[in-house]
Amino acid sequence: MTKTFKISEAVVRRLPVYLQVLGDLHKRDIQTVSSQELGNKLDLNPAQIRKDLAYFGEFGRKGIGYDVSYLIEKIRQILKLDQPLSVGLVGAGNLGRALCNYNTYLKDNMKITAVFDAHAPIVGTKINSLTVLPMDSLIEKVKELNIRIGIITVPAFEAQNVADRFVAAGVEGILNFAPVILRVPEHVRIHYADFTRDLLSLAYYLEKEGETENEPVVD
Amino acid sequence: MTKTFKISEAVVRRLPVYLQVLGDLHKRDIQTVSSQELGNKLDLNPAQIRKDLAYFGEFGRKGIGYDVSYLIEKIRQILKLDQPLSVGLVGAGNLGRALCNYNTYLKDNMKITAVFDAHAPIVGTKINSLTVLPMDSLIEKVKELNIRIGIITVPAFEAQNVADRFVAAGVEGILNFAPVILRVPEHVRIHYADFTRDLLSLAYYLEKEGETENEPVVD
Numbered sequence: 539m540t541k542t543f544k545i546s547e548a549v550v551r552r553l554p555v556y557l558q559v560l561g562d563l564h565k566r567d568i569q570t571v572s573s574q575e576l577g578n579k580l581d582l583n584p585a586q587i588r589k590d591l592a593y594f595g596e597f598g599r600k601g602i603g604y605d606v607s608y609l610i611e612k613i614r615q616i617l618k619l620d621q622p623l624s625v626g627l628v629g630a631g632n633l634g635r636a637l638c639n640y641n642t643y644l645k646d647n648m649k650i651t652a653v654f655d656a657h658a659p660i661v662g663t664k665i666n667s668l669t670v671l672p673m674d675s676l677i678e679k680v681k682e683l684n685i686r687i688g689i690i691t692v693p694a695f696e697a698q699n700v701a702d703r704f705v706a707a708g709v710e711g712i713l714n715f716a717p718v719i720l721r722v723p724e725h726v727r728i729h730y731a732d733f734t735r736d737l738l739s740l741a742y743y744l745e746k747e748g749e750t751e752n753e754p755v756v757d
Numbered sequence: 758m759t760k761t762f763k764i765s766e767a768v769v770r771r772l773p774v775y776l777q778v779l780g781d782l783h784k785r786d787i788q789t790v791s792s793q794e795l796g797n798k799l800d801l802n803p804a805q806i807r808k809d810l811a812y813f814g815e816f817g818r819k820g821i822g823y824d825v826s827y828l829i830e831k832i833r834q835i836l837k838l839d840q841p842l843s844v845g846l847v848g849a850g851n852l853g854r855a856l857c858n859y860n861t862y863l864k865d866n867m868k869i870t871a872v873f874d875a876h877a878p879i880v881g882t883k884i885n886s887l888t889v890l891p892m893d894s895l896i897e898k899v900k901e902l903n904i905r906i907g908i909i910t911v912p913a914f915e916a917q918n919v920a921d922r923f924v925a926a927g928v929e930g931i932l933n934f935a936p937v938i939l940r941v942p943e944h945v946r947i948h949y950a951d952f953t954r955d956l957l958s959l960a961y962y963l964e965k966e967g968e969t970e971n972e973p974v975v976d
Contacts, residue, residue: 548800550961554954581767586805618960625956633855636910640936640953648956686963687956691855711959713952717859727962729955733856733932736950737844737867737906738773740930741837742764743946744905 545593545616552590553613555580560610572603622647624683626709628700629691630655630663630670633715637689638665651683656696673703680707687711694718701728764812764835771809772832774799779829791822841866843902845928847919848910849874849882849889852934856908857884870902875915892922899926906930913937920947 559579563571573584573591580587591604594612614620627634630653641650654671655661661672671679679685688704690697690712697716704712704726711727714720722728778798782790792803792810799806810823813831833839846853849872860869873890874880880891890898898904907923909916909931916935923931923945930946933939941947 545961546800551958553961554957557957558954581765582801583805583808586802589802616961617957618963619957623960623963631855632851632858636850636852636855637952639851648953648960687959689956710963713955713959727959729959731952731955733950733952734859734867735773735777736932736948737908738776738836738838739770740906740932740946740948741842741867742769742772742835744837744842744929 549590549593550617552580553617556590557610557613557617560606560613563606564610569606570603571606571609575603619647623649623687624651624685625649625687625689626652626654626676626680626683626685626704627689627691628654628656628673628676628704629696630660630665631691634689634691635665637691638668641666650689652679652685654679656692676703677707680704680709685709687713690714690716690720692716768809768812769836771799772836775809776829776832776836779825779832782825783829788825789822790825790828794822838866842868842906843870843904844868844906844908845871845873845895845899845902845904845923846908846910847873847875847892847895847923848915848934849879849884850910853908853910854884856910857887860885869908871898871904873898875911895922896926899923899928904928906932909933909935909939911935 556576559576560571573587576582576587577584582590591609594616625648627637627650634653634655638650638653650668652671653665653668654673654676656673658672661670663670680688685707686709688700688707688709688711690700690704692700694716695718697714697718698720701712701714701720701722705722709726711729712720712722713729713731715731719730720728775795778795779790792806795801795806796803801809810828813835844867846856846869853872853874857869857872869887871890872884872887873892873895875892877891880889882889899907904926905928907919907926907928907930909919909923911919913935914937916933916937917939920931920933920939920941924941928945930948931939931941932948932950934950938949939947
């Protein structure tokens, strides 16, 4: 293990899932949880759970487990959910508009603060409280609003150009919904959103009704 | 372990990710992969990988590893991607329309074959080749088209009603995009889509530019 001071991408991707499970426990007034119990919920072995959480220091106490509230707070800090985060979006089509509607549900301080589109008839239209801005205002707005993450919801053939513009404007992370792999410099983080994954895992359960009825409870 | 013949939800949710990683290897003409290499890519320990894949029989060969093509084929079978799967969608708003646009990219045989909406002005409009149908045709169309999965993209306050309609029509699985927990009978599988998770894990990488430059490569 050379990753003593780094948290790997896979672990970071599991953190929102931990946060969700812990949030559910918190809502049910459960105050402590063992790595074994977390492991059962996530079907990871307890050693894996302890290893994942050990990246962030020594939370767990032998025989008692993890303090749920403390772990939530700590993961929120690690994911930087304890500070405002401004997100910009390019592509005010159906998907872009849909994502803006999620603004209300975006956890914590994360908000889509500006929407851009390259197509003149769409520029100036409203999405909730946001007015769609022209692409040539992107760099200026990214600075002004301190936008650090860019969301791409344009068609595949336009996505690389949008990524280049976001990079030039100085965003640090990109969430790409276009079904295409994008080239970005090393210092910019890119994630790919893919709802088809949810559909694929759902398909597994079809034609398995006999089995699923007896399936071990994992929630 | 009482799960000898069952595959847990968490493992099923990891299968599309395995499939993605294996697909990348296949594209790069890599024919075998060890549990150690897969573990590095997914930051799971090799024992976890072997345990996950052991659910499906003995694929790996000591000292050689897993045959990439064979594993892809096997996981595709397990996820039932080797047979046509008809998906229905209720809620022809921005998100519903956006998801229909993904139809082209939906892997394999999985397709959205019908779209429904409760609002009269939207019924009869077109989304690509699909005509939006009224809710009172749901039961009939689900049977006719053999729709087995329902996608919900209506506002939160309408979602439970739509879920009830899907259940009454006989779907076996529901993918819910509305930000609300739904009640469905035991025999219906429900998954919650949440793009905010992708955003949350992306936020981790902000203000970490110094670190991410040296981060171990995990693709």
